[in-house]
Each structure stands twice: as C-alpha cells, then as structure tokens.
Amino acid sequence: xxxxxxxxxxxxxxxxxxxxxxxxxxxxxxxxxxxxxxxxxxxxxxxxxxxxxxxxxxxxxxxxxxxxxxxxxxxxxxxxxxxxxxxxxxxxxxxxxxxxxxxxxxxxxxxxxxxxxxxxxxxxxxxxxxxxxxxxxxxxxxxxxxxxxxxxxxxxxxxxxxxxxxxxxxxxxxxxxxxxxxxxxxxxxxxxxxxxxxxxx
Numbered sequence: 001x002x003x004x005x006x007x008x009x010x011x012x013x014x015x016x017x018x019x020x021x022x023x024x025x026x027x028x029x030x031x032x033x034x035x036x037x038x039x040x041x042x043x044x045x046x047x048x049x050x051x052x053x054x055x056x057x058x059x060x061x062x063x064x065x066x067x068x069x070x071x072x073x074x075x076x077x078x079x080x081x082x083x084x085x086x087x088x089x090x091x092x093x094x095x096x097x098x099x100x101x102x103x104x105x106x107x108x109x110x111x112x113x114x115x116x117x118x119x120x121x122x123x124x125x126x127x128x129x130x131x132x133x134x135x136x137x138x139x140x141x142x143x144x145x146x147x148x149x150x151x152x153x154x155x156x157x158x159x160x161x162x163x164x165x166x167x168x169x170x171x172x173x174x175x176x177x178x179x180x181x182x183x184x185x186x187x188x189x190x191x192x193x194x195x196x197x198x199x200x201x
Contacts, residue, residue: 038186039086043193051078051095053165056197058190060086082167087183089171091191096164108164112156115168116143123147131157136199152184153191163200 042059050065057063066079078095096103117126124147131140140157154168169191171180 036183037086041189043190048080051080052201053095053163054197054199054201055194057082057194058084060084061091061190084187087171087187088173089169089183089187091167091169091194093165093167096166098158098160098162098164103164105158105160105164108158108166109156112141112143112154112166116145116154119145119149119151122149131155131195133196133198138198138200140195142195152180153188155191155195157195157198159200165198 039058039060043056044059046053046055046057046063048063048065062083062085064081064083066081067073076095076097080093082091082093084090096108098105098108120126123145125145127144127146129142129144131138131142133139137159138157139160140155143154145152145154151168151170154166156164156166158164169187171183173180
C-alpha cells in the first residue's frame, strides 16, 4: 500500500528533475551601465559678446543664454548655461559685477560657500581647491563634491575688485556615483581647461 501511494510522487519528482535538465549552476550577470560614447577632445573659444571674459569650452558643448532667473529678469545680461548634450549635463554659469553695496565680494563668496555646502546631507565629502592665477589676476575656489549628489563640482572666480563668476556642474540623471564616475572624470578635464584658460577682459 505504501509503495503504490508514494509511486505517483516519485514519478512527479523525476519528471520535474528531468524537465529542468538536472543540476544546473546559475551565475548571476554582473551589473552593467549604459554605454557612453565620449566625444573627441577638442576646444573652442567662448566668444559671447554679452560677457566681459573669455575661456576655452569643449567643442561638443553649446552656450544657452539665460534672460530670467526664477521669473526675474537678469539685468547684467551675462548669465548662461554650458550645455553638454553628449552627457545630458549642464554647467550653470552666472556673472555679477562687484560693488560696495549689495554685491560685495564678501557676500558673493559667502553665497558660493552656502550653495556648495547646501549639499552636505547627501555629500560624503566637500573639498576646497584654491585657484590662483596671479598673472591673469584670477582667483577662486573649486568645490569637489563626493557621494550621491546632483552636482559633483561647483566653483567661483574673481579678480577681487570688479568681477565675480560662478559655475556649477549638474547632470540630468540619478546621482549614482559609481555609474557616473567615468563621465564625471571626463568632464572634469574639460572643466579644468575652462578654469585654466579663464580671463577677465
């Protein structure tokens, strides 16, 4: 009686085992990221007449002039974005003339620190790298931000008396530091070129 009762279960188990092809070792596929086609490294001069400075920008980038900031008209006319379509990213740029009333150098520098350290809750670290080019009278600070942050780099440049220029790099994608690292490292070289060649007129 026991044999006849167990026989159907044994047959079912044998059929399932044979249908699965016996013992198979499954290996999970490694995590992958979308392929990125990097543009050829080349540069061109920033030659927009509405700003009184120059620098070398990536040849693959595009300048997009901004006339409004959160619905408010920009009065000095020198606000723009450097669009990086190959990487779905943007360097947001703004220029402010230094004065002795509202836009003092101290206030503008404080604002840059506040905007950079606003990302403290997401950043694993925020650095400060001094920029000093005395031959061109250009000084500033580059803020590298590590971790799951939307902006890996922010910076400001000034001649300390008349001009103040600020920029921040953003990507329109999830802030995954592992998947974005190769792109960030590529764009960082272009950002370095921009900063090294920057000159106020």
